[in-house]
Amino acid sequence: MRLTLLYPRNHLNAPVTTVYFDQNQPQLGELLAPYPLLFDADAPFEMKLIDGKLNLLKRDEPKLGGVHVDFTSGAVAHRRKYGGGRGQEIAKAAGLKQGACPTILDSTAGLGRDAFVLASLGCRVWLIERHPMVATLLADGLNRAYADEEIGIWMQQRMQLLPWGTKLTNINPQQLPIDVVYLDPMYPHRDNSAQVKKEMRVFQHLVGADGDAAQLLQPALTLASKRVVVKRPDYAENLDNTPPTLVIAMKKNRFDVYVKAARPNEANSRLVK
Numbered sequence: 001m002r003l004t005l006l007y008p009r010n011h012l013n014a015p016v017t018t019v020y021f022d023q024n025q026p027q028l029g030e031l032l033a034p035y036p037l038l039f040d041a042d043a044p045f046e047m048k049l050i051d052g053k054l055n056l057l058k059r060d061e062p063k064l065g066g067v068h069v070d071f072t073s074g075a076v077a078h079r080r081k082y083g084g085g086r087g088q089e090i091a092k093a094a095g096l097k098q099g100a101c102p103t104i105l106d107s108t109a110g111l112g113r114d115a116f117v118l119a120s121l122g123c124r125v126w127l128i129e130r131h132p133m134v135a136t137l138l139a140d141g142l143n144r145a146y147a148d149e150e151i152g153i154w155m156q157q158r159m160q161l162l163p164w165g166t167k168l169t170n171i172n173p174q175q176l177p178i179d180v181v182y183l184d185p186m187y188p189h190r191d192n193s194a195q196v197k198k199e200m201r202v203f204q205h206l207v208g209a210d211g212d213a214a215q216l217l218q219p220a221l222t223l224a225s226k227r228v229v230v231k232r233p234d235y236a237e238n239l240d241n242t243p244p245t246l247v248i249a250m251k252k253n254r255f256d257v258y259v260k261a262a263r264p265n266e267a268n269s270r271l272v273k
């Protein structure tokens with residue numbers, strides 16, 4: 001296996017991730033520079049610029065195509081325009097009622113889709129993503145969104161990725177007051193059929209299950225001044241086996257909402273449909 005260290009940047013002592021990419025593309029080098037990514041000719045994943053967008057490809061399944069972040073067109077943009085506004089379950093879960101616009105920390109940002117829904121409804125959203133390849137895709141999507149004529153200005157004001165390596169537990173609420181912490185960790189999927197969307201297939205291979213997710217709940221409850229929202233598949237147990245204050249059920253997922261000040265216990269759990 002050939003391994004070339006491109007940037008001496010693993011100052012956080014984080015495990016480095018290997019990836020294949022064209023080392024001669026300067027623009028690509030700039031995008032990848034802040035992250036602990038190593039070039040590896042045998043890596044199972046490739047990062048590639050396609051039509052100016054950073055794409056992640058699974059090299060042994062080229063038919064899946066690339067995964068990239070695009071807030072300006074496609075499904076995410078369509079949902080912003082026609083997706084039901086504050087009537088959406090995610091808006092109810094985050095407490096966006098009567099014009100309230102909480103400041104939200106999305107501590108498992110992924111490709112930023114849920115965060116984008118909340119930002120497009122007026123919330124200030126800070127994002128943390130620990131996987132260097134996912135964070136790179138997200139940073140690239142955000143940069144292109146900031147430059148967009150239609151959404152650029154409010155995206156710059158509302159949606160920011162915190163520097164790579166930031167942890168939920170490092171955030172000082174005096175410096176960054178947070179009303180709502182949003183958590184959507186990866187959960188082992190039951191459905192391995194070909195129908196599983198390509199993004200999910202690539203993600204499952206890249207990120208796997210977030211086995212340490214339960215450790216996020218208590219710090220999230222400490223940091224959030226109003227509530228913690230946890231997105232779970234409908235078959236998943238409560239995070240950290242802690243019953244929520246209320247549950248908002250959807251087709252395949254649910255939001256477990258932990259409202260601060262209300263004491264979460266089984267007796268007062270409510271199911272909201």
Ligand SMILES: C[S@@+](CC[C@H](N)C(=O)[O-])C[C@H]1O[C@@H](n2cnc3c(N)ncnc32)[C@H](O)[C@@H]1O
Nearest residue numbers: 108109110111112113114129130131184186210
């Ligand atoms: C299911 S995805 C989130 C999808 C996201 N809600 C969206 O709408 O695109 C979960 C992500 O959380 C990240 N993650 C899990 N635990 C984390 C942690 N402790 N800190 C930062 N990111 C984390 C994973 O790397 C993964 O990219």
